[in-house]
Amino acid sequence: MNLPKEVRTIHNGGTIFLDDLPLLPEELFCQILLDAIDHGWRVLSYFGLPEGDEVTLFGLLGYKEDGLIAVIRSRVRESFPSLASLCPQLQLFEREIWEQCGIVPEGHPWLKPLRFSPLITGERQLPGVMEQYRVEGGEVHEVAVGPVHAGIIEPGHFRFQCHGEEVFHLEISLGYQHRGIEAGLAGGVHRRTIFQMETAAGDSTIGHTQAHCMVMEALTGRRVPARGEALRGIALELERLANHTGDLGALAGDVGYLPTASFCGRIRGEFLNMTALLCGSRFGRGMVRPGGTGFDCSDRQREELLRRIEVTRRELTVAVELLWSSPSVMARLEKSGAITLKDAEELGLVGPAMRGCGGARDTRKDFPFGIYRMKQIPTVTAAGGDVHGRVLVRWLETERSLDFIQELLGQLPGGGCRSGSLGASPPAPGMLAVALTEGWRGRICHVALTDTVGEFKKYKITDPSFFNWSGLALALRGEQISDFPLCNKSFNLSYCGFDL
Amino acid sequence: MTDLIIHLFLVLLMPPLLLGVISRTKALFAGRSGAPLLQPYYDLARLFRKGMVLSDTTTWLFRSGPVVTLATVLVASLLIPLGNHAAPLSFDGDMILFAYLFALGRFATILAALDTGSSFEGMGAAREATYSCLAEPTLFFALIVLARLSGSLSLSGMLTQPLGAVWADSGASLLLLVGALFIILLAENCRIPFDDPNTHLELTMIHEVMVLDQSGPLLGCVLYGAALKLFVLSAFFIRIVLPFRTGDTLADWGLFVVSLLLLAIAIGTVESVMARFRLTRIPQLLIGAGILSSFATLLILR
Numbered sequence: 001m002n003l004p005k006e007v008r009t010i011h012n013g014g015t016i017f018l019d020d021l022p023l024l025p026e027e028l029f030c031q032i033l034l035d036a037i038d039h040g041w042r043v044l045s046y047f048g049l050p051e052g053d054e055v056t057l058f059g060l061l062g063y064k065e066d067g068l069i070a071v072i073r074s075r076v077r078e079s080f081p082s083l084a085s086l087c088p089q090l091q092l093f094e095r096e097i098w099e100q101c102g103i104v105p106e107g108h109p110w111l112k113p114l115r116f117s118p119l120i121t122g123e124r125q126l127p128g129v130m131e132q133y134r135v136e137g138g139e140v141h142e143v144a145v146g147p148v149h150a151g152i153i154e155p156g157h158f159r160f161q162c163h164g165e166e167v168f169h170l171e172i173s174l175g176y177q178h179r180g181i182e183a184g185l186a187g188g189v190h191r192r193t194i195f196q197m198e199t200a201a202g203d204s205t206i207g208h209t210q211a212h213c214m215v216m217e218a219l220t221g222r223r224v225p226a227r228g229e230a231l232r233g234i235a236l237e238l239e240r241l242a243n244h245t246g247d248l249g250a251l252a253g254d255v256g257y258l259p260t261a262s263f264c265g266r267i268r269g270e271f272l273n274m275t276a277l278l279c280g281s282r283f284g285r286g287m288v289r290p291g292g293t294g295f296d297c298s299d300r301q302r303e304e305l306l307r308r309i310e311v312t313r314r315e316l317t318v319a320v321e322l323l324w325s326s327p328s329v330m331a332r333l334e335k336s337g338a339i340t341l342k343d344a345e346e347l348g349l350v351g352p353a354m355r356g357c358g359g360a361r362d363t364r365k366d367f368p369f370g371i372y373r374m375k376q377i378p379t380v381t382a383a384g385g386d387v388h389g390r391v392l393v394r395w396l397e398t399e400r401s402l403d404f405i406q407e408l409l410g411q412l413p414g415g416g417c418r419s420g421s422l423g424a425s426p427p428a429p430g431m432l433a434v435a436l437t438e439g440w441r442g443r444i445c446h447v448a449l450t451d452t453v454g455e456f457k458k459y460k461i462t463d464p465s466f467f468n469w470s471g472l473a474l475a476l477r478g479e480q481i482s483d484f485p486l487c488n489k490s491f492n493l494s495y496c497g498f499d500l
Numbered sequence: 501m502t503d504l505i506i507h508l509f510l511v512l513l514m515p516p517l518l519l520g521v522i523s524r525t526k527a528l529f530a531g532r533s534g535a536p537l538l539q540p541y542y543d544l545a546r547l548f549r550k551g552m553v554l555s556d557t558t559t560w561l562f563r564s565g566p567v568v569t570l571a572t573v574l575v576a577s578l579l580i581p582l583g584n585h586a587a588p589l590s591f592d593g594d595m596i597l598f599a600y601l602f603a604l605g606r607f608a609t610i611l612a613a614l615d616t617g618s619s620f621e622g623m624g625a626a627r628e629a630t631y632s633c634l635a636e637p638t639l640f641f642a643l644i645v646l647a648r649l650s651g652s653l654s655l656s657g658m659l660t661q662p663l664g665a666v667w668a669d670s671g672a673s674l675l676l677l678v679g680a681l682f683i684i685l686l687a688e689n690c691r692i693p694f695d696d697p698n699t700h701l702e703l704t705m706i707h708e709v710m711v712l713d714q715s716g717p718l719l720g721c722v723l724y725g726a727a728l729k730l731f732v733l734s735a736f737f738i739r740i741v742l743p744f745r746t747g748d749t750l751a752d753w754g755l756f757v758v759s760l761l762l763l764a765i766a767i768g769t770v771e772s773v774m775a776r777f778r779l780t781r782i783p784q785l786l787i788g789a790g791i792l793s794s795f796a797t798l799l800i801l802r
Contacts, residue, residue, distance in 0.1 A: 262530035
């Protein structure tokens with residue numbers, strides 16, 4: 001699709017001068033958003049920046065066919081037209097803008113707080129205190145789950161409207177984990193910033209930190225040596241392996257299939273330990289740093305990693321093959337929590353949830369970054385959009401990631417792993433920088449805007465969970481309520497990544 | 501007299517061991533070493549020493565639930581012959597009492613669950629009531645078949661007769677019965693593939709979700725009652741499957757204990773090699789068990 005000439009496009013990890021970005025009239029801004037989404041562009045991020053009594057809206061769209069990121073902006077006062085009913089993937093973004101900037105999306109179908117952060121007026125809100133969707137009727141009953149759950153997991157509130165065992169509607173209310181990460185980044189880069197990025201969603205440490213480092217490198221013009229990119233790629237794939245393996249095991253556990261559950265639980269630890277072998281932290285803390293990586297990989301470490309990968313691949317294959325050969329497991333996974341590809345596209349699902357519906361969207365291929373610019377990793381998809389699809393995608397990605405790591409380790413580029421010192425140099429002023437990475441849950445988007453002295457005016461993080469929670473709610477429609485834990489696990493979304 | 505003492509001894513002390521054997525079997529299949537075999541005893545000892553937390557919204561119904569359930573199963577355990585030794589209590593028609601003692605216990609559990617007013621426990625109660633209705637016919641068909649084959653209306657009469665000869669005579673019917681009863685054994689005792697006694701996911705539970713609010717000694721009663729129920733139904737099942745007798749009393753008792761442990765291993769194996777069914781599939785299997793047992797009845801009526 002040919003975009004109007006007012007739209008500026010950049011590539012992943014690119015920057016643009018804010019002054020080069022035209023301020024579009026409100027109608028044109030909305031028109032471009034709608035047209036682009038109609039033509040297969042996807043919303044990457046959409047946020048507001050309060051300036052005096054006006055708010056500048058920024059829209060970022062991605063087009064996978066040619067890896068372009070379009071940036072548009074407009075300036076509004078007090079209110080802006082809501083496009084949520086035409087384009088569901090904007091729904092949460094509009095609520096977020098309302099909550100953060102205090103401007104009203106006119107015509108939003110149901111405007112409610114998202115994270116219950118203190119309003120612009122300073123008034124405190126309690127999480128979960130809002131009007132929830134209700135189905136009326138004598139035979140309908142409501143089941144409330146959480147925010148405190150029976151497992152050691154994060155808090156979130158789920159409200160089911162049920163007719164017997166069948167779920168009519170599920171409403172998910174989050175915000176209990178809101179830490180104010182984005183607000184805390186204003187005026188940065190601070191010394192603490194990199195550590196905050198590592199814990200934006202703790203199980204996606206590498207994914208988020210790499211996105212942040214790409215933003216920093218774009219703003220400071222730093223280049224990453226080839227060895228650094230390769231090591232980042234290995235760390236990112238190890239993170240994917242650990243989490244996918246954990247999920248495969250947990251899914252087996254949820255259907256009561258013990259052998260795979262136990263084996264995968266242990267093998268997940270093996271992958272975490274491989275990350276620890278690289279950087280001393282099982283969750284990859286300290287691994288990715290602006291300009292490269294915090295740790296190099298010696299020949300001894302490389303040999304050890306290759307050996308462990310080989311052993312673990314064998315064990316994991318045996319454990320997961322058990323799943324496919326058990327009819328009782330397949331009977332549970334197939335046709336549970338299905339989403340159509342059309343719905344998935346409309347909601348803007350990302351990551352394995354999207355690929356499990358048959359949608360070939362993978363940031364590593366669509367918007368290549370880091371090592372993936374030099375070395376391709378095949379995108380895998382599965383048909384069905386059900387739990388089985390999401391499980392299958394996880395397994396296929398696991399295999400691809402293992403291949404990828406083995407190849408990279410076999411031909412690790414020489415040279416240093418980092419350019420320059422560990423500390424961050426001050427970013428360039430008046431810029432907008434975008435970085436997309438493919439964390440194990442899906443696309444992670446970081447956007448930074450710097451002011452005239454090179455401090456962050458706004459830093460926007462969009463975690464894959466931000467899109468995918470809506471997918472979970474939709475997947476439950478018409479399902480058995482007893483299948484909720486299984487569907488939930490097949491998405492395995494982050495609460496803190498959403499709440500930030 | 502010796503038989504009575506051994507009967508009471510086994511009934512009171514052996515049930516938790518079955519749970520221990522099942523969980524050890526599952527652990528071995530999963531490649532773990534697993535909890536000690538005696539862990540269920542430690543758990544019970546711990547629970548009976550603990551205090552209780554009672555919800556403000558509950559009444560005496562909630563507290564009576566576990567007690568009534570345990571009492572009914574204890575009485576039922578006096579009616580069931582263990583191995584080929586007659587039960588301490590036995591009279592014509594005690595099989596009806598046997599069947600409805602379990603129903604009474606279930607009724608008390610369901611009332612206690614509804615008493616909490618929690619939506620989870622309400623869901624669990626609905627599921628339990630539905631599935632037990634579907635499981636009941638199978639038990640009665642089994643009792644009818646055994647009553648007809650033995651000409652006795654008491655459990656002791658049915659199960660202590662020389663069943664070896666009956667197997668030779670009406671093997672087909674008994675085989676169908678064994679299949680149906682194994683399904684009921686797993687369903688009534690909340691084992692995989694019907695229910696997962698180890699899950700923490702309250703939305704998927706059947707039995708466990710009804711006792712979520714129980715704690716301390718009352719939870720101990722629930723756990724012990726569940727173990728005892730498994731013991732009693734296993735004894736019923738194992739007597740039909742392995743109707744051997746050696747003639748020596750002590751050897752017969754030994755045979756009974758060993759076969760019970762083997763059954764526990766078999767249950768553990770089933771739990772290890774298959775996943776849970778979707779809840780919508782459970783009625784189908786229970787009705788299937790009912791049909792199997794009705795065929796068993798038809799076969800002996802011809």
